Amino acid sequence: MNAISAALDGLGKAVLSYVEEMGRILLMFLSVGAWMFRPPLKARNIFKQMEFVGVKSIFVVVLTGTFTGMVMALQGYHGFRMFGAEALVGSTVALGMTRELGPVLTALMVTARAGSAMAAELGTMRVTEQIDALSVMAANPIKHLIVPRVLAGVFMVPLLTVVSDFCGIVGGYFVGVHLLDINSGIFIKNITKLVDLGDIYNGLVKAACFGLILSLIGCYKGFNARGGAEGVGRATTEAVVLAAITILISDYFLTAIMF
Amino acid sequence: MIRLEEVHKAFGRQTVLDGVDLEIESGKTTVIIGRSGGGKSVLLKHIIGLMKPDRGRIFIDDVDITRLNDRDLNEIRKKFGMLFQEAALFDSMTVGENVAFPLREHTPYPEDEIRRIVSERLQAVGLTGVEAKMPAELSGGMRKRVGLARAVALNPEIVLFDEPTTGLDPVMTEAINRLIIDTQQRFQLTCVVISHDIQSIFEIGHRIAMLYEGKIIAHGSPDEIRTSANPVIGQFLSGSIEGPIKIV
Numbered sequence: 490m491n492a493i494s495a496a497l498d499g500l501g502k503a504v505l506s507y508v509e510e511m512g513r514i515l516l517m518f519l520s521v522g523a524w525m526f527r528p529p530l531k532a533r534n535i536f537k538q539m540e541f542v543g544v545k546s547i548f549v550v551v552l553t554g555t556f557t558g559m560v561m562a563l564q565g566y567h568g569f570r571m572f573g574a575e576a577l578v579g580s581t582v583a584l585g586m587t588r589e590l591g592p593v594l595t596a597l598m599v600t601a602r603a604g605s606a607m608a609a610e611l612g613t614m615r616v617t618e619q620i621d622a623l624s625v626m627a628a629n630p631i632k633h634l635i636v637p638r639v640l641a642g643v644f645m646v647p648l649l650t651v652v653s654d655f656c657g658i659v660g661g662y663f664v665g666v667h668l669l670d671i672n673s674g675i676f677i678k679n680i681t682k683l684v685d686l687g688d689i690y691n692g693l694v695k696a697a698c699f700g701l702i703l704s705l706i707g708c709y710k711g712f713n714a715r716g717g718a719e720g721v722g723r724a725t726t727e728a729v730v731l732a733a734i735t736i737l738i739s740d741y742f743l744t745a746i747m748f
Numbered sequence: 749m750i751r752l753e754e755v756h757k758a759f760g761r762q763t764v765l766d767g768v769d770l771e772i773e774s775g776k777t778t779v780i781i782g783r784s785g786g787g788k789s790v791l792l793k794h795i796i797g798l799m800k801p802d803r804g805r806i807f808i809d810d811v812d813i814t815r816l817n818d819r820d821l822n823e824i825r826k827k828f829g830m831l832f833q834e835a836a837l838f839d840s841m842t843v844g845e846n847v848a849f850p851l852r853e854h855t856p857y858p859e860d861e862i863r864r865i866v867s868e869r870l871q872a873v874g875l876t877g878v879e880a881k882m883p884a885e886l887s888g889g890m891r892k893r894v895g896l897a898r899a900v901a902l903n904p905e906i907v908l909f910d911e912p913t914t915g916l917d918p919v920m921t922e923a924i925n926r927l928i929i930d931t932q933q934r935f936q937l938t939c940v941v942i943s944h945d946i947q948s949i950f951e952i953g954h955r956i957a958m959l960y961e962g963k964i965i966a967h968g969s970p971d972e973i974r975t976s977a978n979p980v981i982g983q984f985l986s987g988s989i990e991g992p993i994k995i996v
């Protein structure tokens with residue numbers, strides 16, 4: 490009985506701490522929203538972050554998107570063959586990529602690459618007093634450091650998702666048509682018949698939400714890092730874990746609302 | 749004039765400032781001395797509004813900064829420059845961009861004028877031709893000098909120094925001390941320096957205040973401090989391990 494009570498106690502504490510953390514992140518989000526519309530916006534900073542989050546993540550997104558599409562085609566083919574419905578492989582890959590795997594996998598890869606870097610960079614700036622130096626020079630750190638990163642996340646993750654969706658479908662086409670001998674015309678026709686623009690748009694809205702989540706959490710964790718190199722390492726790990734969990738949880742609710 | 753009245757600050761159960769009262773004269777250099785981890789940096793961060801006291805008031809030119817909102821506090825901060833312990837240069841920017849940062853933020857100067865001021869400020873701290881270097885390429889002493897150039901870029905009235913000579917060799921320590929004295933005299937600055945380098949304290953300070961166990965236990969001229977009968981000050985200045993200051 491004691492063990493059950495202790496387990497419930499631990500679970501309750503974990504949930505409370507997660508909710509508390511989310512509340513603090515929400516407050517930071519409100520602050521980012523307020524500073525986002527106060528001129529002057531430094532375009533150079535924003536483009537620099539967009540390059541880092543977007544352009545430099547293309548390779549990893551192309552790779553994961555392509556292989557995800559390929560494996561979906563392979564798995565789908567074996568399943569559909571039992572019912573003689575191999576023709577549906579193309580549309581399954583396309584729907585899976587645009588609605589779900591494109592946004593989620595892209596967001597998780599960007600979290601690992603750019604979200605962690607945001608936490609590490611801001612964490613280092615915090616422990617080396619660079620963020621204090623900004624405040625001392627009457628320059629708001631939220632405006633200078635967090636607004637450009639959040640904007641980059643919100644705009645670049647959907648663009649990367651388009652790349653991921655495309656690569657996934659091309660990967661699925663390659664496996665389905667060239668390796669598993671599905672008719673090319675049927676493969677493409679089923680995609681155009683069963684996938685509509687709403688699937689793609691909703692997937693991109695999801696991606697923008699994930700971009701917001703990963704950049705906000707990365708910045709929040711780095712901004713509040715304490716305790717030297719160890720603190721920066723801890724902030725980076727926590728940022729990746731918290732962002733990944735939040736992306737997956739919010740994915741369920743966004744899907745429930747949208748589709 | 750900077751005035752602190754009954755300033756209290758605690759982190760959890762640890763009381764760091766326990767009713768600090770201090771007046772810092774304008775146009776002079778005041779050195780705050782005290783043990784490592786004794787709350788000197790916390791005190792400095794209160795003066796510039798990076799931390800808020802749990803209780804007490806802090807006046808800058810008769811304005812109580814503990815009651816200001818962020819926008820008004822930023823106006824007050826434009827009177828300040830600060831040299832951080834490790835200089836806190838932005839490591840994603842070049843030396844030139846670091847010194848130019850406050851100018852680009854707060855002045856309408858054209859780029860030519862900003863470049864001229866940056867070069868002038870760097871020259872004043874004995875550095876030329878380093879504008880394009882990154883902070884990581886500089887030695888500790890050079891970083892501190894760039895930090896000082898950045899701190900005085902906007903011609904502030906008050907400059908705060910957080911342990912400016914810690915970690916430097918004796919020659920560089922003397923160079924930084926000279927620089928603080930020259931800068932203070934040239935711009936008639938109010939300087940607040942945190943230090944536990946005894947030689948530097950008497951060289952640069954017009955006034956010296958000692959923070960001990962969260963309170964200012966002495967405040968006076970260098971001669972008054974040097975001849976103080978307070979055993980805590982005596983032990984601190986002599987560096988003896990015997991006395992009222994306990995080694996934890």
